[in-house]
Amino acid sequence: MSDDARRPTLARRARLRWDAARAQHVVVVPEGVLALTAEGAEVAALLDGRRSVAAVIDALAEAHPEAPREVIGDDVRDFVGRLVARGYVTLEAP
Amino acid sequence: MIDPPVALLAELTYRCPLRCAYCSNPTDWRDYGDELDTAAWARVLREAAELGALHVHFSGGEPLLRDDLESLVRAARDAGLYTNLITSAWRVTRERLAALADAGLDHVQVSVQDSDAAHADALAGTSTHAHKLEAAREVKALGMALSVNAVLHRRNLARVGEIIALAESVGAERLELANTQWHGSALAHRDALMPDRETLARAQAVALAERARLRGTMDVIWVIPDWYEDAPRPCMDGWGRRFVTVIPTGVALPCPGAHGLPGMVFDSVRERALGDIWREGADFQRYRGTGWMSPTCAGCERRDVDFGGCRCQAFALTGDAARTDPACPKSPDHHLVRDLRRERPATAMEPEGPLYRIDIRRGPRAS
Numbered sequence: 182m183s184d185d186a187r188r189p190t191l192a193r194r195a196r197l198r199w200d201a202a203r204a205q206h207v208v209v210v211p212e213g214v215l216a217l218t219a220e221g222a223e224v225a226a227l228l229d230g231r232r233s234v235a236a237v238i239d240a241l242a243e244a245h246p247e248a249p250r251e252v253i254g255d256d257v258r259d260f261v262g263r264l265v266a267r268g269y270v271t272l273e274a275p
Numbered sequence: 276m277i278d279p280p281v282a283l284l285a286e287l288t289y290r291c292p293l294r295c296a297y298c299s300n301p302t303d304w305r306d307y308g309d310e311l312d313t314a315a316w317a318r319v320l321r322e323a324a325e326l327g328a329l330h331v332h333f334s335g336g337e338p339l340l341r342d343d344l345e346s347l348v349r350a351a352r353d354a355g356l357y358t359n360l361i362t363s364a365w366r367v368t369r370e371r372l373a374a375l376a377d378a379g380l381d382h383v384q385v386s387v388q389d390s391d392a393a394h395a396d397a398l399a400g401t402s403t404h405a406h407k408l409e410a411a412r413e414v415k416a417l418g419m420a421l422s423v424n425a426v427l428h429r430r431n432l433a434r435v436g437e438i439i440a441l442a443e444s445v446g447a448e449r450l451e452l453a454n455t456q457w458h459g460s461a462l463a464h465r466d467a468l469m470p471d472r473e474t475l476a477r478a479q480a481v482a483l484a485e486r487a488r489l490r491g492t493m494d495v496i497w498v499i500p501d502w503y504e505d506a507p508r509p510c511m512d513g514w515g516r517r518f519v520t521v522i523p524t525g526v527a528l529p530c531p532g533a534h535g536l537p538g539m540v541f542d543s544v545r546e547r548a549l550g551d552i553w554r555e556g557a558d559f560q561r562y563r564g565t566g567w568m569s570p571t572c573a574g575c576e577r578r579d580v581d582f583g584g585c586r587c588q589a590f591a592l593t594g595d596a597a598r599t600d601p602a603c604p605k606s607p608d609h610h611l612v613r614d615l616r617r618e619r620p621a622t623a624m625e626p627e628g629p630l631y632r633i634d635i636r637r638g639p640r641a642s
Binding site: 193194196198200201202203207209210211212214266268 | 330359381
């Protein structure tokens with residue numbers, strides 16, 4: 182099974198929000214805050230448990246026709262992998 | 276430009292059915308009975324969120340003793356805050372936990388006093404241990420994040436491995452192993468609670484090995500016992516820098532232990548908006564930044580790392596809250612800590628007699 186077929190979901194204990202006081206998107210977790218870049222926030226908003234990793238990459242490639250798809254793919258897999266390692270995203274079977 | 280706080284510590288009440296000797300609340304906690312009402316807390320929560328806080332930690336005392344806790348959780352969520360409940364889980368029912376989850380509670384931290392009911396209930400002065408474990412499992416079943424908190428001291432340090440196993444068995448995602456900090460009742464019981472170096476070193480080795488084993492499953496946080504370290508604790512990550520505390524009566528403080536310092540103004544959220552107090556309140560300005568520092572701290576390369584340590588500890592040990600924390604080896608007063616440390620006898624396997632939270636009544640607080 183390709184990892185790209187799995188469906189990433191932001192964990193219940195991790196909340197994506199706009200932090201107006203610091204003008205940045207953040208993921209708030211128990212006792213911590215992860216600051217996101219604008220690109221990171223765009224990816225995080227797509228981790229809804231319905232889209233597969235491949236579908237997330239498709240959606241971003243469509244929104245950013247100027248960016249090479251391979252670069253988007255690498256960035257998404259790296260970003261999701263880091264959130265999974267910290268327990269803020271779970272990967273569900275397709 | 277003063278950065279906004281990241282979190283509000285909302286101490287809803289100092290009432291608590293447990294009598295833990297290590298309690299850091301003020302020893303005259305009974306005199307803080309004039310608590311903010313629901314509407315006032317709801318306003319404080321909104322003001323904290325507008326100011327830039329992202330988390331609220333509902334604490335105490337035992338916050339479950341507030342009948343309006345569900346309303347306050349809902350108000351916090353409506354304001355956009357990430358909500359955390361720090362509790363003993365005392366007599367909490369499945370129905371109440373479900374109502375809190377429904378109100379939007381994100382994270383629950385359940386305290387345990389020891390690894391087994393006999394030791395834990397003796398320390399808490401009430402029979403709670405078995406129920407805590409049931410409540411912790413219920414928190415998980417309801418989909419909330421779960422932490423277990425354990426305060427460590429002379430009477431339970433030898434069982435730190437068993438405490439870790441307990442937290443693992445209830446499915447906690449985080450375990451805070453907090454070595455006792457010497458405020459309130461804990462300070463009064465320092466001789467009975469402070470461990471010897473050898474017991475502490477063994478416990479630390481166990482905790483660090485377990486932390487490595489559990490990486491990815493449960494975050495094990497070891498809060499340093501600052502009297503035995505090479506650097507002071509970076510208390511509150513700096514005075515008036517990241518955290519704002521509001522105590523039961525409505526006084527806003529840079530640190531929950533700051534009550535006891537001399538010369539405090541004690542601005543209350545009953546009279547001033549939280550943002551005003553944070554930015555301009557005299558108590559928040561007093562030890563903010565580096566301008567107040569003694570030459571020892573001002574000239575130190577770690578001044579922006581540990582912020583001079585703990586003001587309350589500096590006051591408790593030297594009588595001057597602006598001195599370098601004596602826990603720091605560079606402090607001219609470090610001998611005070613060294614001497615007290617050296618006097619520690621080896622830890623007995625079974626401690627001598629009961630030991631409870633100090634309970635002094637001085638008379639109601641006006642603010």
